[in-house]
Amino acid sequence: MKNLMVAPSILSTDFAHLGKTLETINRSEADWLHVDVMDGMFVPNISFGTPVLQAIHKHNKKPVELHLMIAQPERYLEVFSKYGEQITVHAEACLHLHSVVQQIKNLGCKAGVALNPHTSLGSLEYVIKDLDTVCLMAVNPGFGGQDFIPDTLEKIKELKQLIQRKDAKAFIEVDGGVNRNNVKEILNSGADAVIAGSSIFNSNDPLRAIQELRNPLIR
């Protein structure tokens, strides 16, 4: 069985101890850091903006995926490109998704597109070949600590088929409600990576939690 790539979602951490959390992630087997920027418009929650991104940039040693849960993300691509190796935008937030993907790539970042649970894969058909990652939301975006939506497993399989049919190279990432109990099924459905917040940071041993998600066979 292959390893899953794991990216801890910083949203679920204690922001009073952000530096300490980043030190832990730096020492961990995490493949990259997942950073959710929320605007209170596209999603009903506000997370943080550039001052926090600057602080993360200073202390973090892992690659960063900036997950922009914001309306019209094209307004902020240039400024955010300074703080992440990959920028992931929501298909639902982009009127001109193809153009936004090209803008991300022209800024020198990898490009990801996220889909909300209700959004069908059809919106990716003509952009998938340009993507480094597709992020399937397994919860409605905005908050950590929600339950995994089981239909996501079917969606992962269909996405895998789309990627193969189009001869595309995009990674499949699954975000939300991922834990030690469902990670094997997510892997078996065809995911390449998972984003996890509460199952890592609510654990007594985040380093071990990351290891367990990366390799469901070690426990």
Ligand SMILES: O=C(CO)[C@@H](O)[C@H](O)COP(=O)(O)O
């Ligand atoms: O983007 C989101 C939620 O909107 C996720 O990245 C969560 O931050 C993942 O947290 P858990 O569901 O693992 O607690």
